[in-house]
Amino acid sequence: MTEAPGTSPGPAASAAAIAADVRSGRRSASAVTEQSLAAIAAGDGEVNAFALVTADSARRRAEEIDARVAAGADPGPLAGVPVALKDNLCTRGVPTTCCSRILDGWCPPYDATVVERLAAAGAVVVGKSNMDEFAMGSSTETSAFGPTRNPRDTSRVPGGSSGGSAAAVAAGFTPIALGSDTGGSVRQPAALCGVVGMKPTYGTVSRYGLVAFASSLDQVGPLAATVADAALLFDIIGGHDERDTTSLDRPAPRLASVVDQGVDGMTIGVLAEYLEGADPAVAGRIAQAAEVLAAAGARVEEVSVPEVRLGLSAYYLIAPAEASSNLARYDGVRYGLRVDAEDTVEMNVATRSAGFGAEVKRRIMLGTYALSAGYLDAYYGQALRVRTRIIDGFAVAYERCDALLGPTAPTTAFELGAKLDDPLSMYLSDVCTIPSNLAGHPAISVPFGTGSDGLPVGAQVLAPALAEATMFKVAAVLEAGAPVGGAA
Ligand code: GLN
DSSP, X not given: OOOOTTOOSSOSSOHHHHHHHHHHTSSOHHHHXXXXXXXXXXXXXXXXXXXXXXXXXXXXXXXXXXXXXXTTOOOOTTTTOEEEEETTBOBTTBOOOTTOGGGTTOOOSSOOHHHHHHHHTTOEEEEEEOOSGGGOOSSSOSOTTOOOOBTTBTTXXXXXXXXXXXXXXXXXXXXXXXXXXXXXXXXXXHHHHTSEEEEOOTTSBOOTTBOOSSTTTOEEXXXXXXXXXXXXXXXXXXXXXXTOTTOOOOOOOOOTTTGGGOOTTOEEEEEHHHHTTSOHHHHHHHHHHHHHHHXXXXXXXXXXXXXGGGHHHHHHHHHHHHHHHHGGGOSSSSSSOOOOOSSHHHHHHHHHHHHSOHHHHHHHHHHHHHTSTTTHIIIIIHHHHHHHHHHHHHHHHHHHOSEEEEESSSSSOOBTTXXXXXXXXXXXXXXXXXXXXXXXXXXXXXXXXXOTTSOEEEEEEEOOTTOHXXXXXXXXXXXXXXXXXXXX
């Protein structure tokens, strides 16, 4: 592991340990916050994980928490824990730009539900993290705030689109962060930065206050240095929210208490299609991960779900189609940027031309085309039918298997600039993450050793809808059995 100059080697303590210390008065929330802000001040010039650091409000918030502890109250399970929020999560009175020029200066009048829940649990928001513009990308290079660099090797990308959140955790700026995952944007950067990242079952985490990209795919997900912290964070942000019509009416999850229960008696399928295009060193790590699960008492077998090969092409019709509709609201009238012109239509065109970057424009054009009269059924309709086939394909695998295993991404972190001019090769970074979004299923990426370049490899565990508990048990066994150091 090559350490970036000025970045600290990793999180000093887990979120759970920090909260235990703050709740019991062993450490103050203010001291923890200062440590996080100092790490950001020292290292973020190079990493650029943050679009905005909210130092003043973080300090005020930490003081409030310390006052509550002094008064004998319990600030909650994340008491004093610093957290980074992806910049597509609405924060009341605090700029929320999706790292796009078109939302320059926009401050939401309300907090996202997940932000409210973090506050209620005692967390301290230290900033808004960098991301690909409108969460479209796999490298965090399309941000209006400039690229984020991978703290493990600053010549490499951190993955994306939640690259700022993953880098913040990997650099030790914050022990936990929130991202959003539409096609892999929590799991892929987690894998490339060597941290844990999870996409929940669609409908288990509220999308209220998450700026919409592709509404049938978007889910907010936790990033953390450990599986246990990811479970804790999911327990806090998950559960029904009446303000999101796609929110499942189920009680909040309770995973933190089950993560250590092991995989004895489970059947786990190694997903053959996910190994097809993988770098040999990455594939080698997944084979090793399968051995760890077998040694822990799971039955491990090879499984084929051929339908997942269709995921990428279906996703790049469905996601842009939904995005083209969702992004119609940025018209120069209601939010952020306005470029004045002769009349309203000209203003609208001038604003959108100046405000959106090239990748966002490409998605809007793709999506508008897929939805246009005469092409709707051939493109969008066909993609929806493929989506159903993927769901059916997974269902067959889950008749035999409790969970599936594969790589999170086909390669380790690539060089900055390597794929920026080649959208198709960039899109291929998500070939192993997209099918879970299309199916609405949960999936988690766990660091599992390094590739031949010494950079982190992520092992991905997939599970059927609402089987997060199973998935976290598998993830915890992989975490405990992960190889330490050494190239594959
Ligand atoms: N990289 C994929 C895309 O560009 C996924 C993005 C995401 O999950 N937000 O669409």
